[in-house]
Amino acid sequence: MSAMAARSPFRTDGTWLLVGPAVIFLMLFFIYPFGYGFWLSFNPAEGAWSANYQKFFSDEHLWRTLIVTFQLSLPVTILNVGLALPIAFQLRRKTRYQRWVTTLLVIPITLGTVLIAEGMLTYFGPRGWLSQFLQLLHIYDGPIRLTHNFTGVVLSLVISGFPFAFLLTLSYVTGIDPTLARAAATLGAGPWDQFRHIYLPLLAPGLAITFCLAFVQAFSVFPSAVLVGAPSGPTRVISLAAYEAAFEQYDYSMASAVAMIMGFAQLIVVVAVLGLRRGLYRGPVGGGKG
Amino acid sequence: MNQLFKELRLAGVSRHFDNPSGQRVAALHELTLTIKRGEFICLLGPSGCGKTTALNCIAGLLPVTGGTISLDQHRIDLLPPEKRGFGMVFQNYALFPHMTVRKNVAFGLMMRGTPAGEIKTRVARAFELVQLTGHEDKLPGQLSGGQQQRVAIARAIVIEPPLLLMDEPLSNLDAKLRLEMRAEIRRIHRQLGRTTIYVTHDQEEALSLADRIVVMKDGLVQQVATPEEVYAQPANIHVARFMGYRNVLTLNAGTRNGQRIALEGQGLTLEGAVKQDPGGKAAVAIRPEDISVGSGPNTIAGKIENVEYGGHESLIDVRAGNDVLLHVRTGARVKMGEAVTLTVAPERVLVYLAETA
Amino acid sequence: MSAPSERRHWFYSVWSGLLLGLMAFFILNIGLMVAAVVTNSFGRRWLGTWLPEGYTTQWYAAAWKEFQLGDVLWVTAEVVLVVVALSIIIGVPAAYALARRQFRGKQLVMLLFILPLIIPPITYGIPMATVMYQAHLGGTLSGVILSNLVPALPFVILVMTPFIEQIDPTLESAARVFGANTLRIFWHVLIPLLMPGILAASLLVLVRTIAMFELTFLTAGPDSQTLVVALYYAVFAAGVRAPQSVDAMAMVYMAATLVWLLIALRFVNPTQLVSRVKEQPAH
Numbered sequence: 034m035s036a037m038a039a040r041s042p043f044r045t046d047g048t049w050l051l052v053g054p055a056v057i058f059l060m061l062f063f064i065y066p067f068g069y070g071f072w073l074s075f076n077p078a079e080g081a082w083s084a085n086y087q088k089f090f091s092d093e094h095l096w097r098t099l100i101v102t103f104q105l106s107l108p109v110t111i112l113n114v115g116l117a118l119p120i121a122f123q124l125r126r127k128t129r130y131q132r133w134v135t136t137l138l139v140i141p142i143t144l145g146t147v148l149i150a151e152g153m154l155t156y157f158g159p160r161g162w163l164s165q166f167l168q169l170l171h172i173y174d175g176p177i178r179l180t181h182n183f184t185g186v187v188l189s190l191v192i193s194g195f196p197f198a199f200l201l202t203l204s205y206v207t208g209i210d211p212t213l214a215r216a217a218a219t220l221g222a223g224p225w226d227q228f229r230h231i232y233l234p235l236l237a238p239g240l241a242i243t244f245c246l247a248f249v250q251a252f253s254v255f256p257s258a259v260l261v262g263a264p265s266g267p268t269r270v271i272s273l274a275a276y277e278a279a280f281e282q283y284d285y286s287m288a289s290a291v292a293m294i295m296g297f298a299q300l301i302v303v304v305a306v307l308g309l310r311r312g313l314y315r316g317p318v319g320g321g322k323g
Numbered sequence: 324m325n326q327l328f329k330e331l332r333l334a335g336v337s338r339h340f341d342n343p344s345g346q347r348v349a350a351l352h353e354l355t356l357t358i359k360r361g362e363f364i365c366l367l368g369p370s371g372c373g374k375t376t377a378l379n380c381i382a383g384l385l386p387v388t389g390g391t392i393s394l395d396q397h398r399i400d401l402l403p404p405e406k407r408g409f410g411m412v413f414q415n416y417a418l419f420p421h422m423t424v425r426k427n428v429a430f431g432l433m434m435r436g437t438p439a440g441e442i443k444t445r446v447a448r449a450f451e452l453v454q455l456t457g458h459e460d461k462l463p464g465q466l467s468g469g470q471q472q473r474v475a476i477a478r479a480i481v482i483e484p485p486l487l488l489m490d491e492p493l494s495n496l497d498a499k500l501r502l503e504m505r506a507e508i509r510r511i512h513r514q515l516g517r518t519t520i521y522v523t524h525d526q527e528e529a530l531s532l533a534d535r536i537v538v539m540k541d542g543l544v545q546q547v548a549t550p551e552e553v554y555a556q557p558a559n560i561h562v563a564r565f566m567g568y569r570n571v572l573t574l575n576a577g578t579r580n581g582q583r584i585a586l587e588g589q590g591l592t593l594e595g596a597v598k599q600d601p602g603g604k605a606a607v608a609i610r611p612e613d614i615s616v617g618s619g620p621n622t623i624a625g626k627i628e629n630v631e632y633g634g635h636e637s638l639i640d641v642r643a644g645n646d647v648l649l650h651v652r653t654g655a656r657v658k659m660g661e662a663v664t665l666t667v668a669p670e671r672v673l674v675y676l677a678e679t680a
Numbered sequence: 681m682s683a684p685s686e687r688r689h690w691f692y693s694v695w696s697g698l699l700l701g702l703m704a705f706f707i708l709n710i711g712l713m714v715a716a717v718v719t720n721s722f723g724r725r726w727l728g729t730w731l732p733e734g735y736t737t738q739w740y741a742a743a744w745k746e747f748q749l750g751d752v753l754w755v756t757a758e759v760v761l762v763v764v765a766l767s768i769i770i771g772v773p774a775a776y777a778l779a780r781r782q783f784r785g786k787q788l789v790m791l792l793f794i795l796p797l798i799i800p801p802i803t804y805g806i807p808m809a810t811v812m813y814q815a816h817l818g819g820t821l822s823g824v825i826l827s828n829l830v831p832a833l834p835f836v837i838l839v840m841t842p843f844i845e846q847i848d849p850t851l852e853s854a855a856r857v858f859g860a861n862t863l864r865i866f867w868h869v870l871i872p873l874l875m876p877g878i879l880a881a882s883l884l885v886l887v888r889t890i891a892m893f894e895l896t897f898l899t900a901g902p903d904s905q906t907l908v909v910a911l912y913y914a915v916f917a918a919g920v921r922a923p924q925s926v927d928a929m930a931m932v933y934m935a936a937t938l939v940w941l942l943i944a945l946r947f948v949n950p951t952q953l954v955s956r957v958k959e960q961p962a963h
């Protein structure tokens with residue numbers, strides 16, 4: 034037996050001792066809950082096996098949350114990634130300016146949505162500085178309403194999501210060998226042509242991943258939907274529905290069903306984006322230009 | 324395992340790898356060799372011939388895929404490297420960059436649980452032996468290449484291993500240092516009286532160091548012999564080429580008379596000494612220094628095409644026969660374009676089986 | 681010849697100016713937002729004017745008492761320290777296996793380590809919390825630690841793997857030949873050489889765990905709340921408390937996070953905090 038192990042071309046001895054604890058931990062606290070949640074979602078407290086899902090898609094109070102979440106997360110993600118790409122491209126050279134911007138932008142990500150919400154309530158609130166400033170310039174008279182509504186959540190998702198999309202895009206942009214663009218420049222390509230013909234095709238996979246991660250993050254919006262949104266209606270997002278089912282109605286089966294629906298919705302968008310990317314850029318990237 | 328052994332036996336030791344296209348290829352094919360205590364063995368061969376693979380199999384860093392390795396009666400090929408108790412000098416030294424040189428040298432003793440006092444004296448002795456006393460508290464990065472090399476040797480010998488393995492230990496040094504270290508390694512080997520297996524692709528190094536040389540090509544052993552024998556009587560045309568027989572001709576074998584054989588072709592007629600029965604086509608190997616300018620047996624007429632002046636001797640290229648270029652090392656003073664007559668003793672015209680493509 | 685190229689040049693200046701202006705505007709507003717919180721936390725009375733009527737530190741004392749910040753900070757420190765320690769102890773060997781060893785199921789194991797980083801916590805947090813409560817871990821400190829370990833452990837593994845890959849493997853061969861087993865190789869060779877990487881990974885996990893809201897929120901009980909969850913409840917119940925004391929608490933949270941962030945940024949690139957999935961650009 035040990036002779037067999039020593040004769041195998043791979044050193045396997047002890048490997049499972051090294052990865053084992055991490056694998057076991059994640060199996061217990063990540064995979065198992067997922068599987069259990071999946072099973073639980075089909076075992077409702079009462080009714081048929083699909084009762085939770087039927088309820089979700091027939092109760093407007095519930096299915097609307099899915100629509101609301103998409104209405105929030107899709108436009109915000111497109112905005113964030115759409116802004117991140119040109120700005121990251123602009124800042125692709127390693128300068129002190131780039132270092133400063135990245136450092137400043139990492140702060141809102143690290144602080145997280147709860148603190149952003151509190152900051153927004155103070156700064157964007159009806160008596161906050163922004164409101165006062167707009168009144169001073171007579172751009173908008175009367176107290177502005179930027180919190181406790183849909184706009185509030187959008188703002189919060191931009192504040193936390195744009196830096197995330199930007200830093201991720203930047204790491205992909207700076208990963209591209211700048212000599213490629215320089216080679217293109219010697220052949221007469223201006224910045225736009227360099228972007229269009231060199232960077233964009235090479236960035237496509239990274240952008241697709243950035244979009245997916247940014248979307249998934251926006252889709253799972255939770256604290257800001259409560260704190261700076263209107264959680265009873267316009268910003269009642271799906272994670273809130275899952276939370277309420279679990280911790281207010283103690284219907285874990287329903288909560289699991291909502292969580293599964295949330296995960297499935299994210300998966301669909303991710304698969305669609307990655308599929309789209311493959312369809313769009315198969316030719317140029319596969320052609321050995323990289 | 325740390326006792327001295329009488330002999331180390333490699334029996335059919337093989338090592339296969341899966342190449343990227345999924346085929347199994349043998350990096351080392353059935354190496355069989357018995358090494359006696361105190362011997363200095365060189366594994367010699369061009370890059371990629373499987374020398375490192377062989378050494379790593381012996382050290383236990385690579386599991387073998389066939390064959391056995393034993394010390395006297397004990398099989399060791401299933402033991403992990405840390406249980407074999409050998410010493411090893413790595414090609415890139417592999418000194419621990421975060422430890423002082425002293426700690427590096429003491430590492431093996433520390434792992435063996437040697438008492439601190441003994442570690443101290445043995446480490447000091449090892450430093451003396453490699454002549455590095457005074458550098459003990461530097462980090463490896465603060466030493467020159469030659470000094471790092473000697474630390475690597477000290478680290479290997481301080482544990483007084485029954486077997487010392489060295490993988491191209493001099494290949495990263497400049498020419499002068501290489502010569503010095505070569506002498507040093509030989510001295511240390513003699514002083515300790517331990518067995519050494521030394522890997523190199525430099526035939527000069529192998530010739531000057533080894534008691535026995537193992538010549539390898541493509542994972543296969545070509546010849547195992549003393550340096551004199553490998554140099555003067557290569558076992559086949561590959562070894563001959565590798566040992567500096569720069570003139571290799573393909574000629575037709577004629578009548579044979581004992582060890583002598585008549586050769587003809589490419590406008591030349593020669594007499595040679597049979598090393599392998601050639602059949603019809605023969606591969607004929609001649610060293611540049613075995614050809615001399617003048618007349619005698621095996622006369623060849625030609626014209627000098629190039630002279631590379633080399634001080635005591637020059638290397639000349641002579642065009643002879645039907646457009647054959649011969650390399651000759653000679654002390655005679657000759658000029659470009661001159662017509663010359665060359666001669667070579669029949670016993671230095673080595674005849675082998677022709678290479679198959 | 682020069683006219684079109686000049687026009688191009690002009691266009692690019694406007695375009696890049698616009699983008700940089702946008703970026704500056706964004707950063708300015710974030711800065712003002714933070715400044716507003718700072719000002720409010722020190723303000724006496726602040727109603728519709730540019731600046732408060734006067735300044736005081738009383739809100740900090742109030743927040744400390746009202747929100748039991750002493751206990752909350754202690755819990756936070758416990759959670760964060762244990763999560764960092766466990767994720768390093770379990771994660772570094774796993775990262776080593778991924779960097780150095782070939783084994784059956786390696787692709788699957790990699791997938792297992794990547795999933796918790798790309799699936800958002802709230803999505804897997806609800807079923808995870810359900811299981812935790814059934815195992816009587818919900819609402820306890822252990823539950824909070826275990827749930828925070830779920831994203832922290834893969835994060836350490838993904839950060840450490842490239843660090844390990846860049847260490848010369850012949851150093852390990854040398855240690856092995858000279859008699860060290862795997863444990864001793866770790867102790868004498870790998871850990872000292874990996875110290876900068878371990879430090880960076882620890883700081884990153886530390887910052888991320890302090891700020892991890894969702895998982896703690898879902899699994900914490902009244903005695904096992906971390907700072908960020910306590911802050912959420914404070915903001916949530918803003919009508920009950922003076923907004924200044926909530927802002928004072930926000931300041932405590934911000935300070936606790938930023939100190940470690942600034943230390944971390946001395947060792948790592950800001951992008952390392954977000955680029956959790958390493959992908960080679962297409963080639």
Ligand SMILES: Nc1ncnc2c1ncn2[C@@H]1O[C@H](COP(=O)(O)OP(=O)(O)O)[C@@H](O)[C@H]1O
Pocket residue numbers: 340341342349350368369370371372373374375376377
């Ligand atoms: N880990 C490996 N995987 C696949 N092939 C290998 C591996 N190590 C060595 N080889 C192959 O085995 C052969 C011998 O290699 P090596 O022993 O390193 O040669 P040498 O030390 O004589 O230069 C080479 O062709 C090399 O490509």
Ligand SMILES: [Mg+2]
Pocket residue numbers: 374375376491
């Ligand atoms: Mg080698």
